[in-house]
Amino acid sequence: MRIRVLTMNVQHDAGDPRRTGLINAELRRLSPDLVALQEVCYPARRDQLAELVEGTGLTHTTHQADVIELPEGARHDGSALATRWPHQVLEVLDHRPSAQSDAHWWTLAAAVDVPELGQLLFILPTTPWQLDQAAVREKQLIAAVELDGRHRFGLPTIIAGDLNASPSSAGIRFLTGLQSLNGRSTSYNDAWAVAGQGSGYTWTVANPLAEAEIDRLIGQPNHRRRIDYIFVGSTHAHPAARARVLHAELVGDNSVDGVWLSDHFGVLVDLDVVPV
DSSP, X not given: OEEEEEEEEOOTTOSOXXXXXXXXXXXXXXXXXXXXEEEEEOTTTOOHXXXXXXTTTOOEEEXXXXXXXXXXXXXXXXXXXXESSOEEEEEEEEOOSSTTOOOOOEEEEEEEEETTTEEEEEEEEOOOOOTTOHHHHHHHHHHHHHHHXXXXXXSOOEEEEEOOOOXXXXXXXXXXXXXXXXXXXXXXXXXXXHHOOSOOOSEETTSHHHHHHHHHHTOOTTOEEOOEEEEEEOGGGOTTEEEEEEEEEEESOSOBTTBOSOSSOEEEEEEEEEEO
16 A cells, blocks of 8 residues: 655745645645644644645644643644544653743654554654754654554554754664664664655755745854654564655755745655555
8 A cells, every 4th residue: 555644844824925825735736645744833823734734635633732732922833743544642742841931842643544454653753953952852752762662553653753853863863773872772764765866955045945044043054954754664663564665755845936835845755555
């Protein structure tokens, strides 16, 4: 069975008001089955998630606002999950350092009912962007792997999201089995490394929207990084099926009628999931 997975940071509703509609048109065209979205407006402010998935067949949705209540004054955008098939949230990790913090980083684990194959664990972590927060990101990625250990099914687990870390970072190397963290080790397939072409940069000054954010947040020219990922669980950890990464591509890496979809490029992956 072919399963199409997408992760994309949509940059809430900043800038050009046409962006949400253009992202919706791209979702309709691409027809993904499992979607991880980041920086989606809270429904109380604007039901952007409903606008993004309208007419896409992604009829099952969970927004961060559905499962985490943030204090008054916190930023009102967060992560969201949209799937073609029913899903059930199994566990949510709230990574805010304190109740007073406006940090909205979280990790969600959901069971997706894949027709004819059974349940698949879909994990959506989002980690802080600050360059000096590698230790925090590593802690969150270890927690994501622990979620897999608690809830995994026979189908390969998928981890997808904006991880704000380069492939050479300790956290990503940990996920791909290239190094251990805190005496722990694991191994997932980085879908872009398997089937992507080129550098795969998802946050880059080549994108005018990202260039503006990079100048504001980083303040250095020529900043380019691959920080958005889709990981697929190793076959040995999931005895009922195996998932081959067939294709990986960037989404939104060109403007549409002069409008860039987001400050991040998305990552789209096609998987062939076969029972063993």
